[in-house]
Amino acid sequence: MALTAPKTRTARARGSSRPLSRAGAYFLLALGALLTLAPFYFMFVFATHDRSAIFSASPPLWFGSNLETNYNNLLERVPFWGALWNSLYLAVMSTGTTLFFCSLAGFAFAMYDFKGREFLFGIVVATLLIPTALNIVPFALIMQALGWIDTPRALWIPGMASAFGIFLMRQYIGSAIPRELLEAGRIDGATEFGIYRRIILPLCGPALGTLGLVTFIGSWNSFVGPLIIFRSTETFTAPLLLRSLQAVANTDWGALMVGVVMTVVPLLIIFAFASRQLIEGLTSGSLKG
Numbered sequence: 001m002a003l004t005a006p007k008t009r010t011a012r013a014r015g016s017s018r019p020l021s022r023a024g025a026y027f028l029l030a031l032g033a034l035l036t037l038a039p040f041y042f043m044f045v046f047a048t049h050d051r052s053a054i055f056s057a058s059p060p061l062w063f064g065s066n067l068e069t070n071y072n073n074l075l076e077r078v079p080f081w082g083a084l085w086n087s088l089y090l091a092v093m094s095t096g097t098t099l100f101f102c103s104l105a106g107f108a109f110a111m112y113d114f115k116g117r118e119f120l121f122g123i124v125v126a127t128l129l130i131p132t133a134l135n136i137v138p139f140a141l142i143m144q145a146l147g148w149i150d151t152p153r154a155l156w157i158p159g160m161a162s163a164f165g166i167f168l169m170r171q172y173i174g175s176a177i178p179r180e181l182l183e184a185g186r187i188d189g190a191t192e193f194g195i196y197r198r199i200i201l202p203l204c205g206p207a208l209g210t211l212g213l214v215t216f217i218g219s220w221n222s223f224v225g226p227l228i229i230f231r232s233t234e235t236f237t238a239p240l241l242l243r244s245l246q247a248v249a250n251t252d253w254g255a256l257m258v259g260v261v262m263t264v265v266p267l268l269i270i271f272a273f274a275s276r277q278l279i280e281g282l283t284s285g286s287l288k289g
Helices: 004-046 067-077 080-111 117-129 132-146 163-176 180-187 192-203 205-220 224-229 238-244 253-283
Strands: none
Touching: 004 253, 067 080, 067 253, 080 117, 080 163, 080 192, 080 205, 080 238, 080 253, 117 163, 132 224, 163 205, 180 192, 192 205, 205 253, 224 238, 238 253
């Protein structure tokens, strides 16, 4: 009995420390969530105040009554709705074409044995190591040679078969879909594209959702590409147009914040509905019944 007493006390000490450690973890999580949400909160608050209130000695902490005025000032200064449409068009085209071509290439790399497969896939993966900054000048020169300057296709056509998308789809299809399903489809008389469309795509929901969400958000928030390609205000995307509102002095920050809110809200809605799909796509590694 004397030998077991210290162990009992140690177990009790460990048990009593668990609520404290759990409370500390909850506190850190709550603090991290607060720090993450604070910029979004102040973005909405500043959208309802004018410039003088935003830059006052004590910045506003609650909503004001200047939202309508800021919205009207925004539309008077720039064609914001046109820019928002340009962003939506670019994001939808980029997402749709990327999902199709990347899933098709991933299917081929994962399910077909052909000469040079691993070598070609290695080249695709190796392009991920090239810094984006090195592609800016060649990209601009190629688009100028093609006559695609100031056209949206210059931004979504070159990215239709992204290396990241091909890698993601190949890894998911290769690990989650057995080849026996392809043989069963061939026995039933399905063509190779029919197998891709009727068997592979329905089973790739998590991976397609993840790639689609990442592609849509990346295209919607893209700034460097539109800055290089677009020249006229009519073709500007929302991030590029909002940047043009920032002058050296006397920037209407209230109107700018309204534009930022209108640009961010669609992403928040999409992420709220697609976050579960994103998590499933990043964690799935086996075929689900």
